[in-house]
Amino acid sequence: MKLTKQQQKIMDFIIDRQDKAGMPPTVREIAEHFGFKSPNNARQHLELIEKKGCIKRDPGKARGIHILCGASSPVAKDGRTISVPLVGTIAAGTPVTAVENIEGTINLDRDLFRSNGLFALRVKGDSMKDVGIMNGDMAVIKQQASVDDGEIAAVMVDEEATLKRFVKKQKCVILKAENPAYKDLMVGSERDVSVLGKLVGIIRRMAI
Amino acid sequence: MKLTKQQQKIMDFIIDRQDKAGMPPTVREIAEHFGFKSPNNARQHLELIEKKGCIKRDPGKARGIHILCGASSPVAKDGRTISVPLVGTIAAGTPVTAVENIEGTINLDRDLFRSNGLFALRVKGDSMKDVGIMNGDMAVIKQQASVDDGEIAAVMVDEEATLKRFVKKQKCVILKAENPAYKDLMVGSERDVSVLGKLVGIIRRMAI
């Protein structure tokens, strides 16, 4: 059964406290947070939430709340992370996330990267150096067919996927590198560019 | 100061319970687990462990134990990720991962970041711009008291945690910024620098 609005608020609070403080709140801490005059109110809510299967209470124990599911809060039901494919090079004429293109899988924090249709692209070269994107980085990309003016996009250029800033001019599109050593690329029309998606994040692991 | 054998056993138990039950044990639960006849024994151990900076107690509160260090990075239940604390600013005189410093928790891919004793530090300013570290990035740091020559370290400067390249000279240490707009910082001796750890990765989420 679905939680009521109030129950959901309380559930969110419990999850938040579990995440940030490392332990669930007490009945009275819940009551205090929501301004309840009686701890009993919070307790009864917990009873109902437990009946609906979202928590398990440990009778008599302090902070005896175990979170069973995250319901519709920012934390997803099936865990705290999402898996996205890591794409190395993209073979011509294949979909981005085609099996032959996938180098591996990486797990991302669900609170950080909430979108659907994400994938990671291994960055080659330093053409975007000035915006802090380095060779070897993993760029997190949200799949979409077009991007807005000024956004950084993953695009197919010369049968290879690269990151470029997407600048829309009156009659053409400029694929701008963020590094003075690289020339901008002029493209006739927006339709002539194969946009893979929009840059939403960067993951980098240093060589150790 | 290092923990004694018994203190380490108790510390391990606390970490284990935090991992498995999602909450720290009570004083009496510790005493029971180790067969102590008096809860006071466990309590005194906690006092000593706190003095050594490995936990922070919340006076008077049930299960008021916060794990600060010595913790193996908790592996999430799904086994694919590890949770590390995200530190914003570091209050003077407090351990890095003290409760009051923690801004939240982020989950990292375990295959990418395998180390123990990791934490994430919110980057302020663009002093490391030239190596692709931008304002607002989350720097993944491995806790260690010293770093090798040329490595990028998180160090305490002016009561604030910052990233700098650690260059060892014959008679001094240079904290080098990777941005021509910033001056290098000369420090008398290696012992005069408070090193928090070594940079092992960068996580960035774009503003959407």
Next chain:
DNA sequence: TTGCATACTGTTCATTTGTACAGTATATTT
């Protein structure tokens, strides 16, 4: 020896905390 830190036992107390009992109010459903 004399301290000192560690590692315990035993008892007691005040606070924290979960829980129970007794109500009120407001919707929604039957």
Next chain:
DNA sequence: AAATATACTGTACAAATGAACAGTATGCAA
């Protein structure tokens, strides 16, 4: 209108819990 679920207040109690005070014992360093 009656029944039901939700959302609260108010009081009270017993168990859980952290903390204090008073001890004992052991190993180790000054």
